Amino acid sequence: MNISTPVLYAIGAIFGLLILATILVWWIGKNKPGDASDELMLRIKSWWFMIGVFTIAMVIDRAISTIFLGFISYLALKEFFSLIPTRRIDRLVLLFAYLCVPIQFYWAHIGWYGMFVIFIPVWMFLFLPMVMVLQGQTEGFLRAVGTVSWGLMMTVFTLSHTAMLLAEGDLSNGIAAGAGLLLFLVFMTQFNDVAQFTWGKLTGKHAIVPSVSPKKTWEGFIGGAISTAILAAFVGPYLTIMPWLWSAAAGAMIAVSGFIGDVNMSAVKRDLQVKDSGGLIPGHGGILDRVDSLTYAAPVFLHFFYYFFIGGRA
Amino acid sequence: MIRLLRLGFFALIVRPVLLLILGTNIRNRKRLPTTGPAIIIANHNSHLDTLALMSMLPLADLPKLTPVAAVDYFGQGAFGWFAKHIIGILPIDRSGKTPRKNLLDGAIAALDEGKILILFPEGTRGEPERIATYKKGVAHLVKARPEVPVTPVFMHGLGKALPRGTYLFVPFTCDVFVGESWTYRGDVNAFMERLEERMSGLAARGNFPAWE
Numbered sequence: 001m002n003i004s005t006p007v008l009y010a011i012g013a014i015f016g017l018l019i020l021a022t023i024l025v026w027w028i029g030k031n032k033p034g035d036a037s038d039e040l041m042l043r044i045k046s047w048w049f050m051i052g053v054f055t056i057a058m059v060i061d062r063a064i065s066t067i068f069l070g071f072i073s074y075l076a077l078k079e080f081f082s083l084i085p086t087r088r089i090d091r092l093v094l095l096f097a098y099l100c101v102p103i104q105f106y107w108a109h110i111g112w113y114g115m116f117v118i119f120i121p122v123w124m125f126l127f128l129p130m131v132m133v134l135q136g137q138t139e140g141f142l143r144a145v146g147t148v149s150w151g152l153m154m155t156v157f158t159l160s161h162t163a164m165l166l167a168e169g170d171l172s173n174g175i176a177a178g179a180g181l182l183l184f185l186v187f188m189t190q191f192n193d194v195a196q197f198t199w200g201k202l203t204g205k206h207a208i209v210p211s212v213s214p215k216k217t218w219e220g221f222i223g224g225a226i227s228t229a230i231l232a233a234f235v236g237p238y239l240t241i242m243p244w245l246w247s248a249a250a251g252a253m254i255a256v257s258g259f260i261g262d263v264n265m266s267a268v269k270r271d272l273q274v275k276d277s278g279g280l281i282p283g284h285g286g287i288l289d290r291v292d293s294l295t296y297a298a299p300v301f302l303h304f305f306y307y308f309f310i311g312g313r314a
Numbered sequence: 315m316i317r318l319l320r321l322g323f324f325a326l327i328v329r330p331v332l333l334l335i336l337g338t339n340i341r342n343r344k345r346l347p348t349t350g351p352a353i354i355i356a357n358h359n360s361h362l363d364t365l366a367l368m369s370m371l372p373l374a375d376l377p378k379l380t381p382v383a384a385v386d387y388f389g390q391g392a393f394g395w396f397a398k399h400i401i402g403i404l405p406i407d408r409s410g411k412t413p414r415k416n417l418l419d420g421a422i423a424a425l426d427e428g429k430i431l432i433l434f435p436e437g438t439r440g441e442p443e444r445i446a447t448y449k450k451g452v453a454h455l456v457k458a459r460p461e462v463p464v465t466p467v468f469m470h471g472l473g474k475a476l477p478r479g480t481y482l483f484v485p486f487t488c489d490v491f492v493g494e495s496w497t498y499r500g501d502v503n504a505f506m507e508r509l510e511e512r513m514s515g516l517a518a519r520g521n522f523p524a525w526e
Contacts, residue, residue, distance in 0.1 A: 071334075078337065082471060082487035085524035091474075091484045098485060140526070274521060 006176045006238050010183055011055055018047055047190075050290075054186070058179050062170065063109065065179075066163045070105035075287045076155035077101065083272050083288075084147050089137045093128055093144075097152050100124055104156055108163035111171070116164055120157040125149055154295055155288075161298040162186075168302070172310050173241055180239040181305065185254065187235070189297045192228040192255045193262070199223030213266045216259070225255035241309060253304055254297045261296030265289065316399050317377070323400050325373055328365050335485055336475060338366060341519070342492040345465060346371055350378050350428035352495075353464045355452060357445050357513065358434035359473025364401060366472060366488055367432055380424050381432040384408045404431070406451075418455050425459050435509070443473040443525055445517070448509060453502040466493040466509065468516035474525055491516040 025040045057068040081094055100120060107116040129145045162182055169178030200220025208216050229252040236247020265288055332338060347354065348371065356367055364381045371379060382404045388397040397403045404420055424431060433455075435448040456464060471488035493512050498505055 075337070078485050078487060081485075083523060085526075086474070087526055088474075088477075091480075091482060095482065095484045272523065 004175050004177055004180065007058070007179045007183055010180075010187070010235070010239055011051075011058070014051055014187065018044065018051060022048075046290075058183075062166055062178065065166055065182075066105055066109045069159065069163045069166075070101055072287065072291065073105070073156050073159040074098065074101045076159060076291055077151060079286050079288050080151040080155055081148075083274060084151065085143075086147075087137065087140050087144050089135050090132060090144050090148070092135070093132050093148060096128060096131060097124075097148055097156075100152060101156055104160045105163050108160050108167055111164075111167035113164070113168070116160070120152055124152060128152070155291075158295040158299050159291060161302040162294070165298070165302055165305075168306065168310060176239045176241075184232075184236060184239040184250075185298060185301050186294070188228055188232055188251050188254045189258050189293045191231060192224050192251075192258050193293055195227040196220045196224030196255075196259065199227070209263055212270060213263050216263060221259055225252055225259075228252065228255040240305075242305075246308065250301060250304055254301055257296035257300040258293035261293045264296065265292035320400050320402060321373070321376060324368065324376055329369050329373070332362075332366055332369050332488075336362075336366075336472075336488055337485075338370070338488040338490055340370060340490040340492065343370060345492040345494060346467075347430055347463060347465055347495065348372065348375060350430045351425040351459065351462045352430045353425075353452070353456065353462055354430065354432045354467055355464060355509065355513075356432065356434055356467040356469055357517075358436045358439050359443055359469065360439060360476045360478070362472040362476050362488075363434065363439075363469060364403075364432065366469065366490070367467065368401075370490065371430070375430065378428065378430045379432065380404045380429045382406055382421055382434075418451065418458065421455050422458050425455075425462055431455075439473070439478045443470060443522075445513065448506060448513075450502060450506060452509070453498075453505040456498040456505060457502060460498040463495040463497055464509075465495040466512040466516060467491070468493070468513055468520070470517075470520055470522050489520055489522070491519055 022044050025044055029041060053068065057065040077098065081097075086094065104116070104119055107119055128148060132141065132145055132148075162185065165181045165185060166178030169176075169181035173181050196216075197220065199222075200215060200217045203219040203223065204215070204217030206218045207214055208218055208221060229248045232251020232254070233244045233248035236242050236250060237244050240247065240250075242250060354367065356363060364383075368376070368379050368381070380402060383397065384406055388394045388403070388405070398405065404424055406417060406421070421431060433452050435450075435452045436445065456462060468491045469488060470490075471486045474484070474486040475488070476483050493516050496508065496512075
């Protein structure tokens with residue numbers, strides 16, 4: 001048990017919120033049975049699952065947490081490779097891409113920042129096309145190299161920032177440590193998803209990018225971002241070393257980048273003509289649908305924190 | 315002892331690997347038969363097909379599950395022993411030595427014992443993710459035991475993960491579509507038509523990315 005008091009209380013608060021939400025949705029379902037409440041119940045069940053696994057991983061050990069995060073990243077990569085058109089000849093390249101997952105998360109775990117930030121964008125960016133070109137099939141080469149590299153960046157590189165938050169946070173995030181930073185990021189990202197959805201449902205009129213995501217509105221986006229920033233101002237000083245104003249700014253950045261990550265994945269799914277990216281978690285589509293906001297929010301938040309609170313201080 | 319080995323192999327190796335590394339996405343799992351005698355018919359893309367299908371049913375049903383496979387392919391060596399005892403295949407002799415009318419005796423006997431047979435009527439893994447023509451043996455089997463329900467299963471993805479002719483395993487999500495079961499009526503040709511119709515119907519429900 002190496003978990004700090006603020007993180008423990010925060011996890012307790014999240015459990016409290018979930019219990020409240022479960023009762024609320026159960027009550028709605030009892031009074032107004034229908035698809036909407038069934039869908040909400042499935043979502044809540046998934047959150048229970050996620051917070052359960054998350055808590056177990058965080059309470060036991062950082063290495064376990066990193067392995068857990070790496071596994072999520074692996075599932076996202078696998079889902080992506082299963083969704084996109086691939087060439088038979090690239091099976092070896094895909095295998096190398098999968099092997100990047102443990103390596104990248106290992107760099108994060110040992111906190112080797114320099115290697116962590118260049119391994120996929122530089123080394124794998126150069127290495128995978130090399131393997132591909134040596135196989136000798138030029139037909140579809142550009143598409144294959146583009147989709148594989150992008151998928152690796154989007155699912156492994158970006159999501160590995162969550163593990164880096166744990167490692168960096170242990171060194172520089174005071175008493176709440178890495179777990180506090182990660183919890184702040186994940187909770188704010190999830191809260192922002194719900195807040196944008198709720199604001200959109202209640203007040204949404206003007207779509208932002210109707211051709212990609214018709215239900216995403218300016219009202220939902222702005223309402224969600226403000227709600228997230230306000231909550232972050234209260235939660236941030238508790239879970240991180242950031243003062244309240246910085247925490248609010250971080251919350252707003254998480255909200256904006258989370259939104260971009262969300263519509264980004266929606267565009268991919270539209271292009272591939274799929275609705276849900278998979279079926280791992282009930283009511284939550286696939287794993288890519290769950291981590292879409294994090295693919296943007298995780299790197300943005302890590303580098304925000306790194307620049308202003310680690311790099312700036314060093 | 316061998317039964318325990320078989321249980322251990324499926325419970326500790328096959329199921330965890332399929333669940334964690336590969337990941338299967340099963341639509342209408344409830345349509346799968348849980349009591350024998352029953353027949354499951356699936357398309358064949360990979361060695362993993364059999365293992366994946368066997369993992370979709372409850373572990374308690376493992377003793378009932380009997381995949382049917384060609385005896386010549388697996389041979390007599392360690393591979394053959396493994397296929398026969400651990401996977402639990404029911405061998406069919408394709409060589410022509412067994413008289414034609416006795417070919418299905420073993421399968422019919424297994425059905426009479428209440429087993430759940432798994433059949434791949436394409437006869438070969440063939441070109442990955444492409445359906446070859448179905449062999450009629452299955453229809454003759456069902457004709458002999460017309461009361462046995464037949465459940466069609468269409469699988470996609472395993473042929474990409476481990477296609478024929480390679481040992482390089484590359485993870486891909488496996489999509490599985492279970493169709494409604496039916497029983498033999500009419501004649502062999504009518505049964506085959508029905509089978510092809512059901513399988514292509516299931517295949518059409520997937521939206522599979524290109525794989526060239």
